[in-house]
Amino acid sequence: MDGSTRMEVFKMKLRKPKIKFKPALFICLISASVMMYLIIDIPISYPIPHGCQPFTLKLPPAKNNLNSTAKTWIPNYFAARQIGKMTSSCLPPHSTLLIYAANNSVNDIDFKQGFNPVEYISFLYDGKSGTPTDMSANFDRINRQKHCAIIGNSGILLNSSCGKEIDNNHDFVMRSNFAPIEQYSGDVGVKTNLTVINIEKIWQISSILSTGNFKDPLAKTMLRRLKFLNDSVVWYPKGARFRFYVRAKLQFIARQLKTKYHIPLRIGYSWRNLEALIKWFWGMEEYYTTTGLNMYTVATTFCDQITLYGFYPFHVDKHNRRIPHHYYEDIPYNYVNKVHSFHEEFDRLTILHGIGALRLVTDRCQ
Template identity: 35%
Template sequence: MVSKTRWRQVGILMCASFSLYVVLSYQQTYTKTCKRLCNTLNECFKINQAVLIYNNDVDEKKMSFKQNQMPELSPFQYITEFLSGSFNKRDCLLNSYFSDIQLPTMQHTCAIVASGGILRGSNCGDEINRHDFVFRANLAPIQGYTADVGYKTNITMLNLESLARIYRNFTEKTSDSHVVEDMILNRIRFLNDSILWFGKSMQRQDAKIKLKKVIEVIRKKHNLPVRVAYSWKSISIERYWKLLHHATTGFNMYAVAAQICDNIALYGFYPYSELDDGSHIQHHYYGDLKHFFYRSHVHNMPLEFSKLQNDAMTKDNVRLITKPCK
């Protein structure tokens, strides 16, 4: 039999819980502070670099793209976590608070494919395809270049300029807009239902409106499958990496991949127009740009490259490929 003392303790606890609920009910929600977000496999990622992926069944019109948002708990949720001791834990299971988004899973080997001309003639395509997870940037063309850059794509990061260009080509009709739109759609087809990810502020230059419209055109008008992702916080890594200029898209991908991937191989990173022997390298593997400045008031690509070189030399899990793969 349960002793009277035990029943008295249970009664006190119930009364205290009810009283606490009544008091707390006057406040509608309680904000939980998270340092890391965790997926269903209990893999956790720093919140300021977390990539949030919308579930496939979420319509683009319902995508809020809320950034810097901590979980808001109801009084009942707060009491439950308070009594269990989990409210003050800084690792937060994402799906416990946000049902329409998910996190990526950890990957053993990752390839980050930039667009540098160093990839042209590299025959790195097969090696890139063998990686578990492949990052690409700004819908750089794949068709016609697969021998050098592969075809496998798991996530494609868009910067603001690329997003604006795609939006403009989808919404503003000109004499050649159908040609440009077809070119973009051909590149999107190579995504093969992978993730299209915008990693910067959703408030800047109407990025949220533009991204939702681009997704609508891709999904509804052209019936192409594509998953959508955004960053919990606009990626800002310059201070941590001691960069004096804005980080490039490629470098931003590397910073995020560092917490997702056990091993990273970098392709297409080479911020120079000449090799050591003096032979010319075109700016992109798919075309050249005359008079391009790798060091400007916007980016300092040689500085970024030197940091990647240092990581490749000092870390066993980072490779920087600047030579042909075959």
């Protein structure tokens, strides 16, 4: 056998075997993987809480318009209490605002949201209810508040001089997404008791804390804002179980703030994703409710009287003054889109302002 023949034989021996693709087997493997993920990581979809009904309130005649000031606006405490009773049935405090107490260990701060089928059966077998009351962590409660302010980020607040009114006239102030306040304190105040954050901010904070590069201006600013909030509450009200990466990042943030940076922020979350329930409660047609409407709805469960600042989805005010999208930045934004129904929400809030169930500030403060 000459050299060329031996080479051909050698090539034949090294020839890769042909693997026949079997679609049925491939589909079975994918299906099994999906089913395993569903069992392990997706929580049980809890039904609407008992006694929860969509918003239905016989509205009295309007006594206020958007020109009403803090002195001329006429509150309707009965309407506010009725709305609070309805929202509390849908958003019970023990599962809506789960705020980790300072005495928890980092291992107890796990942001557990719902039970998967295996966990739920196990809890029932152990004689437990399968609710947040069975969790080992200690949670703080927000006490009943008389006067609350919710601060949106609309450019209507720029040059509004509402800062003193916000800080001095309210027991509890809610903000969102770490909007800058120090250099705008004359317009938006500085008092902060609760800050709502979204997924983008969770990614941003997690990235900053993981790199520890505080020479970067953005990172330095974020750390300063976190320290400025001191012992107030940072609350994430959306899904953390299905978005498993969000839960991991929340755990990382809580661990870093508590053990490395020693910032006494209290981090909270919700037992369930609140967006769908709030959307159903108000009968909204939008794809997602806005952070502002979510904050107001939750605030009605513990606030007697609520004032909204910085909720204005228009580019021009009643004085024909051009309004930037945010009070701290001017970026292009279309308020008519497929995600949020800004104008529908604003109309709903305007009606509630008219009857005195809430106060909506859309002008300069006096």
